Amino acid sequence: MPDLTPPPLPPGQGVTLEREDYRREFREREEEIRDRDSWKLERRQHFEEQGSASWDAMRRGEWETALRLLEENREALLATAREDARRRSFFHRVRVVEQSLSPYVQWQLHSLRLRAEYGETVRVVDAADLESAESAGVLPELVVLGGEVLYRVRYTGTGVPDGAVRYTDPRLVEEWERYLRRLHETGEDVQSYFTRRVEHLPPPVPA
Template identity: 40%
Template sequence: MIEQLSDIPAQYLALDDYKKDFQLHFWKIDASWKLERQLTFKEPTTPSWLAMAEGDWDESLRLASEMRPGRRAHQGELDRCGIVQRRIRFVSEPPTPYLQWELHLLMMWAELGEEIRILPVEAAAPRETRTPLPEVVVLGHHSASPVMYDIQYTDGVLSGARKFTDADLIDVCRREIIEYWQTGEDLLRYFPRKIADLPRPAPQGV
């Protein structure tokens, strides 16, 4: 069903509206599930990404490390609220420069408590008969009022989301994400084996 989301009517939220709506629902949930399929994005408001894109890998990693305290505080608040975050991240081998950078950040998130698993991008192929799988976030696991977002990008930059509230649809999509997650490899094992010792990525331009 995930692969059919683009064909299903949904409420479109521009970026600011999406961020507000996400925050409105997020702190009321018990768990979130995220599916990340695309291998390259742009994050021009993130200094660490900008340094990577400009070719300064050492500075990119230094700036990334400065994000840890804020993320630790965020994880602490999640723990206090009883919210569990789970993510399945599809990867290519070798990784794209963006993916190599993102996995360094996600490794920190995983060390702090987010439950992240990895699958090769080939695992998505059976459902990708027309287009790649969308980027999807489901808020709520046992909630009576779950919310799901099909996250939208313009030229690789986050631009908004399509919002779904149909509980039956969300339940099907959640179960599909969980199936991927259950078969993935824990990032805490994957990262040292596949990412930690890679050469620095090539500059990407901004």
């Protein structure tokens, strides 16, 4: 296992963005990216998805409905894949998982498996493999967008999106992009992980 100690992320270097400001800026920057990829790290084991009918069904305990609604999203995923190909800019994701899987992560892995079918490269890293890397605290939720900006995404204690902290120092962005690439390389492809660890599980019990 390679050294997965993360680079520093000094809080004083970043600019805090409120939720709507972050969402608007993210969309604008993403639309401008050409010929550069983006990277995302997801470490939390529970989020409250906003505007997802599938997640809402999952929270109501309607598992089959939740999965059906994910399947109905294929057309949107195809449209995103075509747009990524047009801009020659692709999205790579690292999903850290703890055992046993939380209801959210179990649901999300179904979603990520579908995303992978349409070109998003998703790799799964077991939290147990990050024990030494997280000796000073768990890894943050991060997005490196087009190699130009790093966002540390913020959430409330219950997992509701709460804006982000933006970093634009070129050296810091490069260090974290390189780190996320390394994490990605150590992970397992989501398709094989799903087959081994997820598809046989019974429906999760929502909290």
